[in-house]
Amino acid sequence: MSSTDLVSTPVVLRGARPYGEGEPVDLRVDEGRITAIGPVDSLDTTGAEIVEAAGLIVLPGFVDLHTHLREPGREDAETIDTGSASAALGGYTAVFAMANTDPVADNAVLVEHVWRRGREVGLVDVHPVGAVTVGLAGERLAELGGMAASQAGVRMFSDDGLCVADPLLMRRALEYSSTLGATIAQHAEEPRLTVGAQAHEGEHAALLGLAGWPAAAEESIVARDCLLAHHTGGRLHVCHVSTAGTVEVLRWARASLSGLRGPAASGRRGRVSAEVTPHHLLLTDDRLSTYDPVNKVNPPLRTESDTLALRSALAEGVIDCVATDHAPHAPQDKDCEWAAARPGMLGLETALSVVVETMVNTGLLDWRGVARVMSERPAELVGLTDQGRPIAVGEPASLTLVDPTAHWTVRGTESASLADNTPFEGMRLPARVVATMLRGRFTAQDGKVLG
């Protein structure tokens, strides 16, 4: 039995505001579900642990469609255990673990192993993402059916880290996965346009003499794949959208290719969804001047006008959700010269604060909107039925308590992740996750992980 199945003590959360709206309420949780919601001090507290939550906001637990947990293969950078702890501290109750491990998660045995290990740790639901192609080699399709039918019930496939560049293979992947009700998450990067690329192709890369990664390398693949999704009826999810041009392509695809939007259209005419990372919402390529590889990421940090376009697209729903692309790296892979460093940034513990800084404090999203982009929409995209649910009686108690008035200073060394490659080091950010509850049991409280 996994620790998440243990019967938990009843809890009454006292005085929090669901979605930051209306009057504070008390919310009672028994055996993993919300059993009562009422005015403060109106509920039966018999046998319950009372948790004071005045001034806090309660949201549905966050769902991350894009996490790198590095196990198996790079347990020196992250493990399912440490990555789950980081997720719980960040307010997450479910994460999708990318397949670019060593060995690659391209078969039923491996995805079941990751899934089972996630259950044993029990801090967050770990859903393995299966590779699209065998060994991420981009040559032949992996056994998608076997992974979907395994205990792990894989519902998302991705070669993330690499692009499924061959259009015929991408077509076949979309066709095959649609019969499984699964989604292909594409790392959109035309490899011929990014040979040796080190940074966003623009003014800063030119000044520093770094080989450029042009926006068109992303946009051309996104355009191609939207057409293929339309043609095949497959479900496409675009990973880490980073450019204003990609936003325009998504807008066009949704407006002109009928059937690309909304659950009603899923299945027959194809469907396209997209995510943006917190770092692409906040950071720009002017950070490159320090040559600090902590700023190296794929796709690269872009320009300010890109960040602004990404923010509006997220607010409007052209980009569906926030996904962290939490990419821990061991010190020897980051504390080295720029060209040798691996791309990737930590993200799980800072995601909410960066979303508040870029989306809430700018007036682009309210807390209801935060629930939509960090929990409800990602859960819906992959068909999770017990995550991203309304905060209502009878629903699973997978919840995140947030202090909207807190400020904190990011320190990589204080994170639960094994790695410390946060690009937000030393930044003072707004809002803090105070507690995370997975099916009625606290997984994190006041910055501590509860195992």
Ligand SMILES: NC(=O)N[C@@H](CC(=O)O)C(=O)O
């Ligand atoms: N984002 C990154 O820069 N790196 C990711 C791979 C990826 O998401 O493409 C990683 O696995 O480290």
Ligand SMILES: [Zn+2]
């Ligand atoms: Zn990627």
Ligand SMILES: [Zn+2]
């Ligand atoms: Zn990734």
